[in-house]
Structure formats: structure tokens, C-alpha cells
Amino acid sequence: xxxxxxxxxxxxxxxxxxxxIVDVSIKVEKGEFVLITGPSGCGKTTLxxxxxxxxxxxxxxxxxxxxxxxxxxxxxHHTYEMAKHVGLVFQNPExxxxxxxxxxxxxxxLENMGVPREEMRRxxxxxxxxxxxxxxxxxxPHEISGGQQQRVAIASVLAMEPKVIVLDEPTSFLDPLSAxxxxxxxxxxxxxxxxxxxxxxxxxxxxxxxxxxxxxMDQGMVRFEGDPKKILSSEETRLIGVGIPxxxxxxxxxxxxxxxxxxxxxxxxxELADQLLEALTPE
Amino acid sequence: xxEAQDIRYSYQNKIEALKGISLTIQDGEFVAIMGQNGAxxxxxxxxxxxxxxxxxxxxxxxxxxxxxxxxxxxxxxVGFVFQNPDHQLFSETxxxxxAFALKNFGFKSEVIEDRVTWALNLLSLTQYRKTSPFLLSxxxxxxxxxxxxxxxxxxxLILDEPTIGQDHDQKEKLRQFIMQMQTQKKTVVTVTxxxxxxxECNPRVVLMKDGKIVADGVGKEILTNPALLELSSIVLPQIxxxxxxxAPLGFPKDVIDIYEAxxxxxxxxxxKQGR
Numbered sequence: 015x016x017x018x019x020x021x022x023x024x025x026x027x028x029x030x031x032x033x034x035i036v037d038v039s040i041k042v043e044k045g046e047f048v049l050i051t052g053p054s055g056c057g058k059t060t061l062x063x064x065x066x067x068x069x070x071x072x073x074x075x076x077x078x079x080x081x082x083x084x085x086x087x088x089x090x091h092h093t094y095e096m097a098k099h100v101g102l103v104f105q106n107p108e109x110x111x112x113x114x115x116x117x118x119x120x121x122x123x124l125e126n127m128g129v130p131r132e133e134m135r136r137x138x139x140x141x142x143x144x145x146x147x148x149x150x151x152x153x154x155p156h157e158i159s160g161g162q163q164q165r166v167a168i169a170s171v172l173a174m175e176p177k178v179i180v181l182d183e184p185t186s187f188l189d190p191l192s193a194x195x196x197x198x199x200x201x202x203x204x205x206x207x208x209x210x211x212x213x214x215x216x217x218x219x220x221x222x223x224x225x226x227x228x229x230x231m232d233q234g235m236v237r238f239e240g241d242p243k244k245i246l247s248s249e250e251t252r253l254i255g256v257g258i259p260x261x262x263x264x265x266x267x268x269x270x271x272x273x274x275x276x277x278x279x280x281x282x283x284x285e286l287a288d289q290l291l292e293a294l295t296p297e
Numbered sequence: 298x299x300e301a302q303d304i305r306y307s308y309q310n311k312i313e314a315l316k317g318i319s320l321t322i323q324d325g326e327f328v329a330i331m332g333q334n335g336a337x338x339x340x341x342x343x344x345x346x347x348x349x350x351x352x353x354x355x356x357x358x359x360x361x362x363x364x365x366x367x368x369x370x371x372x373x374x375v376g377f378v379f380q381n382p383d384h385q386l387f388s389e390t391x392x393x394x395x396a397f398a399l400k401n402f403g404f405k406s407e408v409i410e411d412r413v414t415w416a417l418n419l420l421s422l423t424q425y426r427k428t429s430p431f432l433l434s435x436x437x438x439x440x441x442x443x444x445x446x447x448x449x450x451x452x453x454l455i456l457d458e459p460t461i462g463q464d465h466d467q468k469e470k471l472r473q474f475i476m477q478m479q480t481q482k483k484t485v486v487t488v489t490x491x492x493x494x495x496x497e498c499n500p501r502v503v504l505m506k507d508g509k510i511v512a513d514g515v516g517k518e519i520l521t522n523p524a525l526l527e528l529s530s531i532v533l534p535q536i537x538x539x540x541x542x543x544a545p546l547g548f549p550k551d552v553i554d555i556y557e558a559x560x561x562x563x564x565x566x567x568x569k570q571g572r
Contacts, residue, residue, distance in 0.1 A: 030432060054463055054467060187461070188334060189332070189333040191532060192530060216436075216463065217493070255464045257468070264559060268563070271559070283535050283536075283539045284538075294543075294565050
């Protein structure tokens with residue numbers, strides 16, 4: 015059974031004249047790494063807010079259609095109930111952190127749920143270890159770097175042991191190396207813990223290689239959904255303003271000019287470099 | 298022209314964010330300031346419009362020391378677009394937001410109308426003219442903040458992380474606009490982590506670490522130097538990553554441009570077939 019399924023989901027914010035998402039029908043299977051992309055203002059963030067019920071419970075407005083997340087109808091359950099199933103991580107971690115120590119921030123959600131002390135200790139330590147911040151757990155979240163803060167935000171949702179983690183441009187405030195480390199953490203959680211990941215990103219150069227399911231949105235609608243290699247090699251995807259990874263673009267340009275590197279479209283520099291080495295190394 | 302002469306700056310918590318920076322930016326230059334989080338990039342550029350005044354050393358904008366001029370007077374010539382648009386936006390409609398500074402600078406109403414229309418069009422915001430900025434997406438709010446500064450046509454433009462939340466088409470428009478500003482001898486200084494954007498623009502790159510400048514030069518040279526980039530928590534642009542791995546074929550490593558990359562590879566293919 016799909017872990018997330020929406021049918022003809024349409025949502026309009028209060029006071030807005032037109033809907034932000036229109037007729038969105040998607041299906042996400044358990045354990046997938048889903049990348050959602052599309053031009054700015056295309057409805058990506060709004061769709062993510064539906065996954066844990068922030069839309070419509072917090073934002074109000076009008077939601078039509080069906081949505082179920084890990085078997086639960088988010089329309090009938092509140093955001094706090096959804097927190098056990100779906101963790102949301104935002105662009106700017108500062109908005110999410112508030113406690114005096116990293117450890118307390120990570121424990122906050124569990125405290126609210128009344129989890130017994132022993133169990134809480136175990137879950138918090140696990141989340142701190144998974145995100146590589148166990149050693150700094152007693153420091154204040156406000157005296158650490160942006161990259162570390164984002165790890166705290168991820169650890170905080172991870173401690174709840176959600177089945178799905180939704181991350182909305184989680185690295186846009188970070189330097190590239192810190193960003194890469196965050197993506198590695200997320201990828202590891204997906205691969206080793208089987209957590210379903212939904213990542214919203216513009217920068218496919220950095221992220222396309224992790225995804226096994228791509229959703230391209232435009233003007234509130236889902237334009238393409240499926241295999242990232244197929245979608246990113248289509249001309250139409252480029253034309254709606256999706257930033258195709260440079261390695262993928264170069265592969266296509268070379269192909270047009272008669273250099274055939276095989277049928278597997280590369281999404282990363284490693285893949286393209288391997289193909290080029292094979293094609294160009296003298297026998 | 299902007300000149301920083303051995304400036305140091307400490308925040309109230311005594312943390313020294315700038316530890317002796319000297320930098321000259323000529324009129325018409327396009328400079329990208331890069332480096333890891335906390336390197337002092339935003340602190341440095343806030344000195345260029347007088348938002349911050351150095352604890353030691355001097356900053357001169359067109360020959361005038363920033364301590365001898367007000368932020369309001371400097372703003373007419375040096376436009377600043379913040380990293381987080383929510384620190385900048387406050388009006389009820391996008392149109393009013395863009396008109397605000399123009400009114401303050403005393404432009405005539407016909408001129409304001411023209412400038413607002415121009416800025417809305419440039420940044421693909423015309424459809425949101427009467428919308429509240431707070432109903433827009435993060436990427437769109439960022440463009441409203443940019444439009445409100447571009448509207449008054451400052452001589453120098455400072456952009457703190459302008460590409461955050463922007464899709465490929467918007468980035469391309471921004472790149473073209475910056476190129477156009479350069480032809481008018483206007484200065485653009487941007488703080489950015491976006492290596493792919495910098496690779497496409499190939500500006501002068503100033504690399505910072507721990508409050509100091511560690512490198513200053515042509516983008517193509519700095520962005521293809523792995524040791525230097527690692528020092529500043531930056532990764533190679535994707536094309537440079539590919540060419541680093543192609544070293545066994547005898548290819549140059551300093552390639553960041555996709556068209557140059559294509560030409561080199563196709564030439565290698567021909568010479569292999571010719572053998």
C-alpha cells in the first residue's frame with residue numbers, strides 16, 4: 015500500500031483568488047526517495063504542508079479531494095497526531111529551534127507525547143547519533159553553525175520515529191559542503207532505516223542522484239512524475255524552467271553531436287565521468 | 298568605487314567577525330563573495346552601505362568614508378537586498394512595496410508608476426501587483442525584495458544570497474540583468490553559496506574564511522582549485538567535477554563552462570577516431 019496517496023487534491027489559501035495546488039494525484043511507496051521540484055511558486059511547499067495536515071488545519075482555506083498519509087486521512091486528524099507519522103523540516107532551522115540545549119530540542123516532541131523517560135533517552139540518543147551531533151548535544155542550538163542547526167532540526171523530527179520525513183529546501187542557507195553532508199545524512203536514513211524521504215529542491219545538481227522518484231510541478235499541477243533519469247532527459251522538463259543537472263545537460267549535448275555514451279542518462283558528475291572515460295580512453 | 302582598508306569588526310558579543318579585510322571594488326565590477334557559513338561575508342557587505350561601521354579601519358564609498366555619511370544617504374547609491382526577504386517586506390501589496398523607497402527618494406508619481414511597472418515586469422511579478430507579499434512563495438517574496446531595490450536604480454547593488462529559492466529561469470534572468478548592469482558600469486556585489494550560478498556568470502571571486510580573505514581572483518581559477526575550495530567548505534561546480542575525474546585523458550582541469558566542456562570532449566573524440 016502506498017504510504018502517501020492523494021487524489022485530485024486542490025487547495026486554495028484563505029483570501030487567495032486561485033488555488034495553489036490543482037488536481038494533484040500522486041502515489042508514494044514506502045522507502046522511496048522522492049524529489050519534488052518545479053518553478054518558484056509552483057505549489058511545492060503547499061503540497062508538503064498537506065502531508066502533515068498543516069494545510070488545512072493551520073492555514074485554513076479550502077481543500078478538496080482525498081489525501082491519506084500512512085493510512086490516515088489528514089483531513090480528519092490534527093497536525094499533532096500526524097507528527098508521529100510525518101516529520102517536517104523547513105528551509106531555515108532557526109525557525110524551528112528554541113530550547114536551551116540541543117538535546118532538549120530533540121526531546122521536545124517526545125516530552126509532549128508523554129513518552130517514558132527511558133524510552134525517550136533511547137530515542138533521543140539514536141536521533142543524535144544518526145545525524146552526527148551526539149557529541150555536541152549539551153550545547154545551545156543558537157551557538158552552533160547553520161549546518162549543525164539543520165541537523166538538530168532533522169534529529170528533532172527523527173526522534174519521533176516518523177515513517178516519512180519531508181524536507182523543504184533544507185540546505186538553501188548552508189554552504190555547499192555543509193549541504194552535501196546534510197544530503198548524505200538524509201540519504202543514509204532512507205537507505206539504512208527505510209524512512210520515506212520527500213525532498214523539495216531546485217538544485218538538482220546536488221540532489222537528483224539520490225532520488226528514485228521525481229515529481230515536477232508547474233502552476234500548482236503535477237506535470238511529470240516517475241523515473242528521474244527519464245524525466246530529466248526530456249526537453250519538455252527543461253522548457254518549464256527545471257534546472258537540469260549540468261552533467262545531464264552535457265550528456266545530452268554530446269549525444270546530439272554524435273557522441274553516444276550509452277543509454278543510461280547520468281544524474282551526477284561521477285556517472286558522466288565514468289561514461290566519458292570509457293568512451294574516450296585509447297584502446 | 299568601494300574601498301575597504303584593513304577593516305575589523307566585532308559584534309557586541311565580542312566575536313570578531315572581520316579580522317583585517319582590505320578590498321577594492323571598481324565601478325562596473327561583478328564580484329561574488331563566497332565562503333563557509335560564519336566566514337563574515339554578510340558582515341563585510343553590510344559595511345558597503347554603512348549598515349555596519351568598522352571597529353577599526355576605513356570603508357570608502359566613492360571616496361567618502363561611511364562613518365561620515367548616513368545609511369539613508371548611502372542607500373540612494375548602494376542598494377542592498379537581504380538574504381531573508383521577510384526582514385525587508387512590510388507593505389500590503391507588492392506594488393506598494395516597490396513604490397515605497399521611490400516615494401521616500403521623492404520621485405514624481407509618473408516616474409514611480411513607470412519604475413514599478415518596469416520592475417514588476419523584469420522579475421515576472423506583474424500578476425501579483427495587487428497581492429500581499431505575504432501570500433507569495435519564498436522565491437517570489439525574494440523577487441519582490443529585489444524588485445523594490447532595482448526600482449530606484451542604484452549605482453551599486455549588493456545581493457545577499459539572491460538565488461535562494463529561485464528556479465533555473467529566474468536565475469538566468471538575474472544573470473542577464475547583472476550582465477546588463479555591468480555594461481552600464483554599475484557594480485554588483487553578491488554573497489552566494491551557489492557554485493553553479495557563479496560558474497555560469499564567471500565573476501571575480503573573493504573567498505573568505507574566518508573573517509579573512511583567503512583568495513581573490515577570476516572565478517574560473519578559484520572554482521577549479523579543489524584545495525582552496527575545501528578550505529572554504531565549497532564544492533567544485535559539476536562540470537569541474539567531471540573534468541577533475543577526466544585527468545587521465547590529459548584534459549585540462551580548469552573547465553567550468555558547459556560549452557567549453559563540450560568542445561574539448563568532441564575534439565578528443567575526433568582525435569581518437571582519427572588514429
